[in-house]
């Protein structure tokens with residue numbers, strides 16, 4: 001099932017023509033309307049007319065999160081505020097947020113890509129969609145909301161949190177499709193179990209989960225515990241929000257809606273473009289954006305692109321799961337560690353719950369990694385000796401994957417703080 005079959009199955013030649021067209025319009029737009037880009041182009045002695053098409057993109061400069069911060073709040077907008085009908089913001093780790101603005105046409109395009117994403121994940125106009133992403137400045141709630149409405153689905157704008165209410169509505173309103181972060185999906189699953197509700201009593205069929213990294217094992221957990229088909233959805237506020245890329249029923253990477261977002265993979269250090277299949281930093285150019293079009297925006301997300309045809313018939317390239325962010329990566333004793341690597345190891349071990357936290361400290365000059373992970377109810381009441389041997393086994397497996405030693409602490413079920421939005425996996429207590 002497709003939402004927009006013509007575009008989703010478009011030939012590469014036709015897609016490239018659309019991209020070239022939109023890209024050259026975008027270049028003119030930012031050159032004439034955004035002094036930041038005009039200055040950058042002039043420094044490089046480049047004029048929009050010098051660029052023949054999207055194949056010349058690597059001649060152009062990148063945009064970074066710092067550029068957005070330096071131009072806070074509206075410096076990178078390409079339209080007058082009178083044309084902006086919505087603002088969203090993403091909370092930065094420090095200080096002021098990143099602000100993005102949408103024209104009416106931007107909202108229209110955003111609803112389109114979210115509708116495509118929901119349909120790719122098994123939704124339809126007959127679905128009852130419970131949107132448990134936060135509504136507000138965060139793009140998750142409102143982004144998928146308008147996608148679901150565009151589709152004609154019955155949309156429940158419940159927003160995040162209030163788990164008892166989520167469960168009550170899920171039952172009473174016969175929700176068939178769930179949208180939330182993967183960590184909250186698991187939280188909901190546990191809460192259902194606590195209330196003695198089995199997933200078979202619900203009408204849930206599928207869901208769309210994203211906004212944070214998650215693993216294949218976590219997908220299996222969610223699918224098993226909620227008895228649904230779980231699909232990955234990717235996006236970032238700077239480019240539009242959810243719906244930049246989404247998984248189809250093949251679950252073999254997320255299709256990037258390339259008629260709106262032009263992707264590249266670059267080496268995060270040399271910034272040289274990398275070929276399909278290589279792992280590197282994902283870079284986007286938002287070729288249809290009017291409010292805040294960004295040129296070669298460095299997402300910091302690490303992944304690889306694949307252009308082999310997908311069995312679903314969609315021709316848009318696929319991105320692999322995000323394996324981490326280059327700036328979220330923890331460096332422990334010089335070794336790069338991604339929370340997703342640890343999650344993979346933990347979830348392969350049956351006695352563990354998919355709830356964990358990584359605490360990094362510095363003792364003297366040495367970095368120490370502590371992996372705290374919840375064990376199942378049964379195991380927790382087990383003999384200390386068994387817990388110790390389990391912790392040892394985890395330690396060994398982690399050390400063979402990460403090439404560093406770590407401390408493993410098994411904790412009581414439900415003792416790690418839960419999040420209604422993005423899970424906080426890393427607590428870095430080191431002072432730099």
Ligand code: DLL
Pocket residue numbers: 090133139140209210211212213214232233234235236237238241242243299301321322325
């Ligand atoms: O998280 C938009 C979103 C909402 C996506 C709902 C999907 C669903 P931001 O708050 O700006 O926007 O955060 C963007 O979150 O650069 C990634 O690091 C991470 N991220 C988003 N989706 C995924 C995913 C929204 N499926 C940042 N897998 C991005 C891994 C993801 N990481």
